[in-house]
């Protein structure tokens with residue numbers, strides 16, 4: 398199969414289709430004071446809040462030892478959150494890298510909400526705009542836009558913007574332009590509407606399990622902290638490191654026209670999402686770690702779901718498609 402054939406067949410599409418298939422000239426971004434307020438509120442609740450909880454949890458370790466219950470809650474809910482982020486929001490909803498059932502779609506949407514990275518539709522709109530303008534003006538969270546300037550602190554300024562700064566001030570991509578396929582999906586929109594409730598459930602459930610397991614309010618507090626804010630803080634910074642580190646440091650194996658990098662440092666905590674150069678070259682591929690040694694937990698989970706018959710039509714670039722973009 399040639400690259401042209403692969404693109405026509407949807408096996409290799411660098412840019413998500415919905416942005417290009419907008420017949421009515423809908424505006425690409427939405428601006429206004431209410432958007433800025435919503436961004437600041439989300440930043441305080443879902444980024445600063447987990448950081449504060451993380452600090453409290455670490456400080457408490459001086460007085461109260463952390464045991465297997467807390468570690469189990471952290472690991473279990475972290476894995477569910479990352480499945481929601483990596484398989485759900487990113488590979489499925491943003492890129493349609495595989496097909497699945499309605500029930501699984503809802504499960505993936507709820508798990509995606511659990512991660513606290515924004516409602517499904519908003520996250521997908523931001524991410525599709527990122528691919529459309531990757532490392533160019535218009536990219537919501539690039540560390541490399543030309544207007545960052547030069548000088549000794551240019552890289553640091555870019556990293557700060559891509560990791561933190563953009564969260565409180567970025568052009569809000571219009572879901573009616575970037576995610577029309579999702580906006581039309583009524584069951585998905587219902588899950589999307591209850592985003593905050595799913596995040597709260599991700600705090601209440603570990604608190605209840607911790608309280609019941611220890612039989613005390615202190616146990617409930619520990620369960621809340623390690624299954625809630627600590628987990629959200631780790632997930633948050635893992636995802637944000639893809640924006641910052643994986644578009645600044647690492648190697649390049651494929652031509653992409655941006656500064657995406659294959660970064661090994663955060664491959665494990667990001668579920669394999671940090672192989673950004675691979676991903677930007679083959680955006681609709683369900684497999685992001687394209688070499689045997691490139692850890693891609695998300696793809697391993699997906700293979701397991703495929704073996705169980707829960708997902709199908711999993712997109713993988715073939716050797717010819719890979720070779721066409723390979724940097725010699």
Ligand SMILES: [Zn+2]
Nearest residue numbers: 527657673677
């Ligand atoms: Zn990227």
Ligand SMILES: [Zn+2]
Nearest residue numbers: 491524676680
């Ligand atoms: Zn992507």
